[in-house]
Amino acid sequence: MDVFTIKRKIIITCHKWLSPVLQKEVIDLGFKLDRVFQTGVELTGTVEDCIRLNLNLRCASQVMYSLKAFICNDPDELYKHLVNIPWETMIDPGGYFSVTSNVFHPTINTNLFANLRVKDAIVDRMREISNQRPTTGSELSGAVVYLYWKQEEAEVFLDTSGETLAKHGYRKIPGKAPMLEALAAATILSTKWNQTDVFINPMCGSGTLAIEAALIATKRAPGLRRHYYAFMHLLGYEVDMYEKERTKLDDQIIDVPNLKIIASDLSAKAIENAKINAEVAGVDDLIDFELGDFEDTTIPEGDGVIMFNPEYGERMGEEVELEGTYARIGDFLKNNCKGKTGYVFTGNLDLAKKIRLKPSRRIEFFNAKIDCRLLEYELYAGTKRTDKVVNE
Numbered sequence: 001m002d003v004f005t006i007k008r009k010i011i012i013t014c015h016k017w018l019s020p021v022l023q024k025e026v027i028d029l030g031f032k033l034d035r036v037f038q039t040g041v042e043l044t045g046t047v048e049d050c051i052r053l054n055l056n057l058r059c060a061s062q063v064m065y066s067l068k069a070f071i072c073n074d075p076d077e078l079y080k081h082l083v084n085i086p087w088e089t090m091i092d093p094g095g096y097f098s099v100t101s102n103v104f105h106p107t108i109n110t111n112l113f114a115n116l117r118v119k120d121a122i123v124d125r126m127r128e129i130s131n132q133r134p135t136t137g138s139e140l141s142g143a144v145v146y147l148y149w150k151q152e153e154a155e156v157f158l159d160t161s162g163e164t165l166a167k168h169g170y171r172k173i174p175g176k177a178p179m180l181e182a183l184a185a186a187t188i189l190s191t192k193w194n195q196t197d198v199f200i201n202p203m204c205g206s207g208t209l210a211i212e213a214a215l216i217a218t219k220r221a222p223g224l225r226r227h228y229y230a231f232m233h234l235l236g237y238e239v240d241m242y243e244k245e246r247t248k249l250d251d252q253i254i255d256v257p258n259l260k261i262i263a264s265d266l267s268a269k270a271i272e273n274a275k276i277n278a279e280v281a282g283v284d285d286l287i288d289f290e291l292g293d294f295e296d297t298t299i300p301e302g303d304g305v306i307m308f309n310p311e312y313g314e315r316m317g318e319e320v321e322l323e324g325t326y327a328r329i330g331d332f333l334k335n336n337c338k339g340k341t342g343y344v345f346t347g348n349l350d351l352a353k354k355i356r357l358k359p360s361r362r363i364e365f366f367n368a369k370i371d372c373r374l375l376e377y378e379l380y381a382g383t384k385r386t387d388k389v390v391n392e
Contacts, residue, residue, distance in 0.1 A: 001089045003047040003158065004236045009066035010050060011157065013040040014059055014182065015166065016366040021186040022059045029056055047231055050160040052245050054231065055223030058185035058216070060165045064146055064157035072154035074107045075117045078147075082121035082156060090158065090235055093132035096142035097122065097233075100159065103149045118147050118156070143233040162230030168215075169225035170281035173273040175206030179309055179345075181222075183367060184212045187374050190363050191305050192341050198260045198304035200340075202294035202332075207274025207287070209307055210263035214283035217256050221249045225281065264290040264297040295332050299340070306333065306340050312347040312370065323354050330355035333379055342377035349373060 014022045016039055023036050026043065029052065035042035040061075050063045057063075070081045091097050099115040108114050119136045122145065127133050144159035166182035179187075188209065193199055195217040201210045214220075223246065231237060265271050271291050278284040290297060299306070308329055313319035333342040334357060346352050347370035361376040 001086050002236055003065060003090055003234060004238075004241070005046055005048070007044050007046050009034075010043050010045050010053075011040055011064040011066065012043070012053060012057065013061045013064065015039070015061060015180070017364050018059045018182065018186045021189045022057065024189070025057055025059060026053070029053070047158070047160055047234065047236075048241055051229075051231055051241055054161055054165065054229050055226075055245050055249060056221045057165060058168070058212075058222055059182045059189070060161075061182065062146070062159050062161045062164065064159055067156050067158060069153070069155040071152050072105075072149060073152055075113070078114070078149070078154065079117050079121045081154070082118055083125050085121075085125070085156070087122045087125050088129045091122070091126075091134060091143045091145075092233070092235060093126045093130040093134055095233065096135045096137070097145060098137055098140055098142065099145045099147065100140075101147035101149070103147065105149055105151065108149070114147060114149065118145060140230065142230070144230040158230075158234065160229065160231040160234075162228070165222065168212075168222045168281075170211065171206060171208065171277050172280055173206060173276055175270060175273050178206050179208050179367065181208060181212060183365065184208045185216065187343075187345055187363075187365065188213055188216060188307070190374060191307065191343055191376070193305040194303075196256055196259065197302065198262065198300050198340075200262045200297060200299065200304065200306040201308075202264045202297045202306070203308055203310055204263035204265045204274055204289075205270050205309070207263055207277050207289075209309060210261050210274070210287050211278050211281050211283055213261050214259075214278070214286040215281060217259055217261075218283070218286070219252050219254050220282065221252070224249050259286060260300060261287045262290065262298055262300075263287055264292060264294060266291075266293050295328065295336070299336055302339065304340050305343065306337050307343040307345070309345045310351075313351055319348065319351060322348075322351055326351045326354035327356065330357050333357060333377055337379050339381040340379050342379050344375045344377075345372060346375070347372040 031043050053063045072078050099118045101111045101114050103111050103114045140162040144162050146157040146159040148155050168181040199213045271289050313322045357377050359375040360378045363374040365372045
């Protein structure tokens with residue numbers, strides 16, 4: 001089976017609630033979607049298409065190429081279905097592969113057992129066809145096979161990504177409670193920022209939001225920082241396929257005259273770490289870093305976006321301490337940022353009430369397992385006001 005030329009179902013996964021942004025990314029790349037769901041999208045294509053998707057998507061986690069969907073009632077049925085797939089045409093019989101899975105079936109107590117049955121089927125098939133036995137393990141350093149099995153419905157895929165795409169490879173020093181790069185990109189792409197006006201990120205921490213803003217504005221794709229994918233270990237892979245798409249990434253980078261991105265933090269260590277991360281990402285010259293309280297952040301005249309990602313108060317006693325911080329954020333937005341659009345990303349809606357401004361939009365996200373909201377505030381200058389104080 002030549003997976004690089006045969007069109008089949010492709011599932012692109014993402015973290016919960018990122019699919020609306022992922023949907024737009026995929027369409028902007030010229031693909032037609034067959035389905036959109038809460039944690040991903042579906043389309044039809046080849047593994048060569050998967051190469052392009054892997055290199056360009058900011059909000060995705062994995063790009064999966066479907067091999068077979070089937071009804072499955074127990075591990076023995078799973079084995080019988082998989083042993084008949086021509087694995088020797090996709091995976092080097094003398095090479096290495098790993099298996100990952102999500103299984104929800106009463107006959108399976110642990111995903112590890114399901115993974116073992118998948119490995120057994122592939123290895124037994126290889127041994128019978130080629131008299132060779134590939135090695136297997138948990139490291140995602142070769143070809144990767146993924147099993148999804150829920151109730152009686154099962155489907156097996158080639159995971160063309162390997163390590164998750166949600167990490168963009170530049171954050172060498174993550175800092176305290178960092179936002180995942182894919183989530184940061186999705187929140188920025190959900191704002192009204194036009195990618196030319198000023199982007200301001202007070203309380204920047206390790207700099208993820210500011211860095212992602214710079215990458216997005218200049219069209220620097222995640223694939224520029226990554227040089228290793230699971231598709232590189234599939235039979236039929238030719239380096240020219242990858243190099244052709246990789247060259248396009250360099251060609252699509254643009255210069256944005258007068259682009260201004262400002263990131264500030266009270267912690268000198270955070271600013272130091274953010275500068276290092278920005279340098280690794282290749283955008284350190286595009287971001288103005290400022291050391292100081294967020295209320296002292298430079299706010300240029302004109303349109304633009306100001307975006308906060310404050311702490312949520314997850315530990316006992318922290319919430320009370322943060323009430324004052326959220327109140328100050330509200331005052332700062334109302335008094336210092338008129339003419340801009342303000343955003344606060346938070347996983348604590350009780351604390352968000354202390355901002356005492358009325359959001360024009362509430363966009364749902366998840367940060368790990370925390371139900372979060374990106375709150376939008378229109379901070380009109382002049383007589384038109386929607387920054388009405390909310391009496392809670």
